[in-house]
Every structure is written in structure tokens, then in C-alpha cells.
Amino acid sequence: MKLEFTEDQLAVQRMAREFADEQVAPRAKDLDEKGEYPADLVAKLGELGLMGVAIPPEYGGSGFDYVTYVLAMEEISRACAGTGVIMSVNNSLVCDPLYKYGTDAQKKDILAPLAAGKQLGCFGLTEPGAGSDPAAMRTTVRQVGDELLLSGEKIFITNAPNADWAIIFATEDKELRHKGVSAVLLPLKNHPGVSVGPKEIKMGIRASHSSSICMEEVKLPVSHRLGDRGMGFKVAMTTLDAGRIGIASQALGIAAAALNESLAYAKERETFGKPIAQHQAVAFMLADMGTELDAARLLTLRAAFLKDHKRPFSKESAMAKVFAAEMCMRLTTKAIQVHGGYGYLKEYAVERHFRDAKITDIYEGTSEIQRLVISSHLLKG
Numbered sequence: 001m002k003l004e005f006t007e008d009q010l011a012v013q014r015m016a017r018e019f020a021d022e023q024v025a026p027r028a029k030d031l032d033e034k035g036e037y038p039a040d041l042v043a044k045l046g047e048l049g050l051m052g053v054a055i056p057p058e059y060g061g062s063g064f065d066y067v068t069y070v071l072a073m074e075e076i077s078r079a080c081a082g083t084g085v086i087m088s089v090n091n092s093l094v095c096d097p098l099y100k101y102g103t104d105a106q107k108k109d110i111l112a113p114l115a116a117g118k119q120l121g122c123f124g125l126t127e128p129g130a131g132s133d134p135a136a137m138r139t140t141v142r143q144v145g146d147e148l149l150l151s152g153e154k155i156f157i158t159n160a161p162n163a164d165w166a167i168i169f170a171t172e173d174k175e176l177r178h179k180g181v182s183a184v185l186l187p188l189k190n191h192p193g194v195s196v197g198p199k200e201i202k203m204g205i206r207a208s209h210s211s212s213i214c215m216e217e218v219k220l221p222v223s224h225r226l227g228d229r230g231m232g233f234k235v236a237m238t239t240l241d242a243g244r245i246g247i248a249s250q251a252l253g254i255a256a257a258a259l260n261e262s263l264a265y266a267k268e269r270e271t272f273g274k275p276i277a278q279h280q281a282v283a284f285m286l287a288d289m290g291t292e293l294d295a296a297r298l299l300t301l302r303a304a305f306l307k308d309h310k311r312p313f314s315k316e317s318a319m320a321k322v323f324a325a326e327m328c329m330r331l332t333t334k335a336i337q338v339h340g341g342y343g344y345l346k347e348y349a350v351e352r353h354f355r356d357a358k359i360t361d362i363y364e365g366t367s368e369i370q371r372l373v374i375s376s377h378l379l380k381g
């Protein structure tokens with residue numbers, strides 16, 4: 001067993017860390033307060049090759065692996081979790097399935113600008129009546145001649161207000177449930193019949209914008225189907241397997257930021273005549289935070305390693321996501337406790353980390369869904 005990163009992985013981690021510290025972190029408080037989308041930072045992520053980390057250079061990406069992606073995601077999310085999820089959705093929910101299931105033309109025309117960060121993508125699965133149970137979706141697509149006609153509504157779609165492309169999941173035959181679902185590539189800007197709703201006002205990750213996407217008899221060429229007819233559910237599930245590694249990495253970043261803030265504060269703040277870090281009650285909290293964060297990191301890197309080595313990783317990515325998300329909730333709660341009353345004030349970054357943490361427990365499959373995935377693998381033996 002070898003627990004060491006390659007030179008390439010370390011170089012990308014260093015680059016992402018520098019960018020995060022110098023350019024993202026100083027903006028995070030303001031982006032959160034204003035709920036502002038960081039268009040310039042996203043463009044720079046593209047220039048640094050971080051919007052298509054694991055996509056080969058011939059299709060606009062950087063040609064690294066998923067372990068590298070985890071390292072970079074943690075760094076960016078440590079500085080700003082909202083910016084982190086913008087990157088994560090583009091990398092794992094959009095570029096990854098386009099690379100895996102796309103035709104050569106789709107890869108050249110649609111994937112390449114997305115992976116290079118010149119355009120932005122989003123993933124349209126969730127609907128008002130179909131969140132945890134996407135097979136119950138109502139959005140329809142039907143083929144008429146050599147055209148596809150798409151109708152329906154998707155909600156809570158991360159990146160939608162800023163995106164150029166959406167991967168939309170729609171049913172071609174509702175009777176068939178998941179076997180009737182197809183994935184369709186939808187251009188979002190100035191396309192007849194497509195309307196993107198206003199951004200939702202969210203508790204956390206406020207730099208990333210989410211909204212609905214409404215489609216009314218939207219016409220698309222048949223060449224915009226991603227994967228075969230009826231294969232969409234598989235596209236969605238395999239994509240989410242990888243996406244959950246991205247969200248686990250985002251949780252690592254948020255938790256790492258909260259731990260760093262807590263360590264600094266505990267060394268500086270004094271009670272009963274000494275820094276609070278020297279009180280065992282606080283020191284033990286810090287010890288648990290560090291231990292849990294490392295455990296989540298190892299689970300996340302294991303899932304990425306398995307993906308990189310083309311081995312099954314569905315159970316492992318669900319384990320990484322549920323553990324990292326719940327670790328992030330526990331850790332950010334403790335970070336506020338370490339800060340006492342100050343931690344409850346907007347002035348202190350741990351208040352933002354606490355709000356940002358919650359979504360990791362919800363999107364890309366709630367913690368309850370991760371437990372369903374894990375238990376079904378365990379029970380299969």
C-alpha cells in the first residue's frame with residue numbers, strides 16, 4: 001500500500017492552494033454577503049485548467065486524474081465553498097458524463113469549451129416532485145422525425161443562471177420508469193422555449209447560483225441525445241457516483257477551513273489565564289475535528305483512486321459523501337463552539353462555514369440516499 005501523491009498531484013494542489021489563498025479567500029465573505037456569482041474567479045479557474053481537471057487535453061481538459069481533482073476541489077472549497085461547487089458541477093456532473101457517453105462530435109463541440117472553462121454547464125435531474133426519486137420525473141422528450149421535443153421543469157439546478165449548457169434528464173416513456181429516461185444536451189442561452197428562473201436565495205454556498213429551468217416544446221436535433229435512448233438513468237446514476245466524490249471534497253474544504261479558524265482562535269483567545277487551546281475540553285474538540293477530517297479525506301481519496309483505476313466505486317463514493325458531509329456538519333458546529341459567542345457573529349468565518357456545510361448533506365443525494373446505496377451494496381454481498 002502506498003499513501004503518497006505523485007509530483008503532478010502535488011503541483012496541482014499547490015497551484016490550487018495559492019490561487020485559493022491569494023484570490024478566492026479574500027473575496028469569500030463579500031461573495032457570501034452579496035450572493036454574488038464570481039464570474040472572474042470562474043474564468044481564472046478555467047485558465048488554470050481546473051474546470052476540466054480529469055478530461056484529456058484533446059477535449060479541452062487538463063488530463064489529470066480524479067485524485068488530483070479531489071485535492072484541487074478541497075483547496076478551492078476551503079477558500080469559498082460556493083466557488084467550489086461551481087467547479088464541481090462543471091467537472092463531475094457535466095464534463096465527466098460528456099466524456100464518458102458523448103459522441104466524438106459532442107466531445108469536440110460541447111465538451112471542449114466546457115472543460116476549458118470557456119463555457120459553463122449544469123445538470124438537470126431534480127424536479128418539484130422528483131428529488132430523491134428521479135425515476136418519478138415528469139419532464140418528457142419525444143422524437144419526431146430527426147428532432148427531439150423537450151417539455152417540463154427542473155428545479156434547484158446549480159449553475160443554471162450562469163450556464164451555457166444543461167444535461168437534462170427526461171422520459172421518453174413514463175410507463176417504463178427509469179428505463180424510459182434519456183439524457184439530452186440543452187443549450188440554455190437564447191434557445192426558443194427555454195427559460196431559466198431567477199436565482200434562489202440560499203442559506204449557504206451563496207456565490208453559486210441555482211434556479212429552475214422551464215422547457216416548453218423545445219426543439220433540438222436528435223444528435224443532442226447523450227447516450228442511447230432509454231440510457232439516461234444509467235447516465236445520471238454513474239455521473240452521480242463520481243459527483244459525490246466532488247461534494248465529499250467540497251465538505252473536506254469547508255471542514256478544513258473551520259478547523260484552521262478554530263486552531264488559530266484557540267491559540268489566541270484566553271480564558272482563566274491561558275489560551276483556550278490549553279484547556280483539555282477545547283484541545284480534545286480540536287483533536288476530534290482533525291481526526292474526523294483525516295478519516296473523511298482518506299475515504300474520499302479511496303473513492304477517487306478506485307475511479308482512476310477503473311474499479312467499482314459506487315459504494316465507496318457514497319461512503320465518502322455521507323461521512324464527509326456529516327463530518328462537515330459536526331466539525332463546523334464544533335468550530336462555532338470553540339469560538340463561543342463570536343462564532344455566532346457574521347464577522348467570523350465559521351458562521352459561513354456552518355451555513356455552507358449543510359448543503360453537502362443534501363445535494364447529489366441526501367445522506368439517507370447514500371445509506372440506501374451503501375446498504376444495497378453491502379446486502380448484495
Ligand code: CAA
Pocket residue numbers: 085089093123125126131132133134135156157158178233234237238240241314362363364365366369372373
Ligand atoms: N451505476 C449504474 N447503474 C445504476 C446505479 C449506479 N450507481 N444505480 C442504479 N443503477 C441502475 C440499476 O442497476 C438499475 O438498472 P436495471 O434496471 O438495468 O437493473 C436501475 O439503475 C434502477 O436502479 P434502482 O431500482 O436501484 O433505482 P431507484 O429508482 O430505486 O433509485 C437511488 C436508486 C439510488 C435511490 C437513486 O434514485 C438516487 O441516487 N437518488 C438520488 C438522486 C440524486 O442524487 N439527486 C441529486 C440531484 S443532482 C444535484 O444535487 C446537483 C447539485 O445540485 C450540485
